[in-house]
Amino acid sequence: MRKLVPAFLALAAFLGGAAAGDMLKAPGPASAEGQDKAAEHSADQADAPGAGAAPAEAAAPAAHAPAAPPAAESAGHGGGGHGASAGSSPAWFKFPQQFFVPILHDGQLDSTMILSLSLEMPEGDRETVNAHELKLRDGLLRQLLIRANTGGFDGNFTAEPQLRALRAELLATAQGIVPAITGILIEDIARQER
Template sequence: MGKMLPVVLVFLGSGAGVGAGIFLRPDPVPDAVEAVQNSEDAATTVAQRDPSPDEETPPEGYEYVKMNNQFVVPVVQDEKVAALVVMSLSIEAQAGQSDAIYLREPKLRDVFLQVLFDHANIGGFEGAFTNAGTLDILRGALREAAQKTMGQGLVNDVLITEIARQDY
């Protein structure tokens, strides 16, 4: 009888587990046809909606030109690199001028890096560096540098599309 007790306990435990699984199982999934119809309705709804403010289109006569590579800016404290800031930039330029911007991209990258280094040196990437006021100052400096390099009428604005800081 002593050898039968572990076997009985295994069966009781397994039965309790199966019973709990059946009792607690989620509601059944709707059949595949209904799921496909729901996804088609959702796709139609998304396609028909108006663009949100985040999906803003460029002003009339302008296009966005994404800079090919990210910008990496070291943040130096006590003569040591304390952090790296990685950014992606886009330029809002007159429509049809993307080729002109890509031809001058090395010069633009140089000018942008100088502005970013200056911003880092004055403490622009310290603390809450993503607040609106700080980023507006940085955007203004980048826009001014781009307009000096490419011409006032060609570049309308510089957009910061991604920004991240990695502390060490």
């Protein structure tokens, strides 16, 4: 009897496993058929008039919508200006060379600030800005030196309030030379330690 009980248990386990396998296997074709029917149903809906047109029509206006004006983008980047006038598209002037500003402490060179700047202006004023490049560079460098000598580049100089104040100072200086300038972009800013 003790020898028969393990054999019966093994046989019952085998038969139970086979039955469970058949049960799991049976819904497979039905679910595959259900998937095929669902695919046919969605294909029929796509072929039906008006069906599926709404997403395509909704996407079409987004694709053909006019892009946001660059002046709004520059305001979002904190250009520091009022943006180009509504009737003209903005133009940009990038200074070909970086600005190097020495930082002195106790009369000794401590570090150097390195900045890349660009100016925003209406397209029609590009030639005026080009003609005043040297004066603009001199004025902006002078303002950067004043900021360096008053501790404006000490501590966390990349904090947004610090950068906003720097842009405002540089914009006021640039507008004193060419009033048409509407924004200052700080493209790169870094401090190189001695």
